[in-house]
Amino acid sequence: MSTDGAVTLAGLPASVLLPGHDVPLGRYTTVRRLLPQRPRRMIGAWCFVDAFGPDDVLNRPGMQVPPHPHTGLQTVTWLVAGEVLHRDSLGSLQTILPGQLNLMTSGHGISHSEESPAEHPPLMHGLQLWVALPEDARHQPARFEHHAELPAATAGGVTTTVVVGELGALRSPARVHTPLLGAELLLEAGARTELKLRTDFEYGLLSLDGAAEVDGAELTPGGLLYLGEERTAATVTSTGGARLFLLGGEPFEEPLVMWWNFVARSDAEIRQAREEWTAGDRFGVVRGYAGEALPAPALPTTKLKVRDRHGNTLSGG
Numbered sequence: 168m169s170t171d172g173a174v175t176l177a178g179l180p181a182s183v184l185l186p187g188h189d190v191p192l193g194r195y196t197t198v199r200r201l202l203p204q205r206p207r208r209m210i211g212a213w214c215f216v217d218a219f220g221p222d223d224v225l226n227r228p229g230m231q232v233p234p235h236p237h238t239g240l241q242t243v244t245w246l247v248a249g250e251v252l253h254r255d256s257l258g259s260l261q262t263i264l265p266g267q268l269n270l271m272t273s274g275h276g277i278s279h280s281e282e283s284p285a286e287h288p289p290l291m292h293g294l295q296l297w298v299a300l301p302e303d304a305r306h307q308p309a310r311f312e313h314h315a316e317l318p319a320a321t322a323g324g325v326t327t328t329v330v331v332g333e334l335g336a337l338r339s340p341a342r343v344h345t346p347l348l349g350a351e352l353l354l355e356a357g358a359r360t361e362l363k364l365r366t367d368f369e370y371g372l373l374s375l376d377g378a379a380e381v382d383g384a385e386l387t388p389g390g391l392l393y394l395g396e397e398r399t400a401a402t403v404t405s406t407g408g409a410r411l412f413l414l415g416g417e418p419f420e421e422p423l424v425m426w427w428n429f430v431a432r433s434d435a436e437i438r439q440a441r442e443e444w445t446a447g448d449r450f451g452v453v454r455g456y457a458g459e460a461l462p463a464p465a466l467p468t469t470k471l472k473v474r475d476r477h478g479n480t481l482s483g484g
């Protein structure tokens with residue numbers, strides 16, 4: 168084991184601890200951004216991962232994200248604590264609680280808001296993730312799914328909940344468009360488990376709570392441990408107990424441009440999406456949110472760069 172977070176064990180690809188960084192979100196929240204990072208931009212089609220909390224929101228507004236647009240992606244909301252009310256331009260009005268999944272598929276365009284209700288639990292803690300849509304799904308109509316029940320099983324002191332995709336015998340009903348996995352692993356103190364992994368996937372693990380060891384590499388909240396490709400298994404242990412989230416997927420080969428809330432394929436597509444949001448087109452209207460929609464920030468004067476999953480710039484963006 169080296170001190171820089173890279174670990175190589177016989178027969179296993181190196182794992183790399185990506186530290187993440189704090190980002191202010193709205194007026195009341197700071198989040199820990201775990202994807203994209205340099206140089207690791209994606210894990211499978213997972214292209215954006217923010218961890219938030221645990222934040223004390225007693226007598227505070229909690230999450231207050233006004234209506235804003237999305238294109239080219241799915242949003243996944245996963246709570247450990249708290250309560251969030253989702254509204255979108257399809258007319259969806261959905262409260263999400265810990266252990267449930269909100270999955271919003273933007274397709275060509277959707278807008279939504281997320282807020283802690285006036286009466287809310289004292290803690291907010293969870294993940295906000297984006298999944299990049301492949302070419303054949305990104306122009307489709309928008310869709311919203313809420314899954315109150317997800318497949319889960321407990322064995323050897325580990326409770327596994329499959330949020331998207333499948334792991335072992337557990338398969339999530341959530342609809343995704345590329346081979347993808349998202350699963351929560353809740354480890355009791357002293358738990359040890361061997362995850363069976365697919366060699367055609369790449370994987371990463373993050374901790375929402377507590378410390379764990381993954382094939383000898385230490386994982387604590389605030390970092391993302393990238394496990395690479397070609398891995399058949401990972402041994403996860405925790406002395407004191409931990410709540411982890413496993414991300415996996417087939418490497419996503421389509422180069423992307425990400426800007427603000429948009430995932431696209433070119434600078435021109437991003438500029439068009441911004442223009443249409445500003446004009447009130449394409450992304451519909453969120454009804455019932457007490458406040459104004461978010462204006463798009465100014466675009467850079469230089470062309471936005473198209474990047475592949477390794478962060479390499481492509482010409483012709």
Ligand code: MN
Nearest residue numbers: 235237242279
């Ligand atoms: Mn959003």
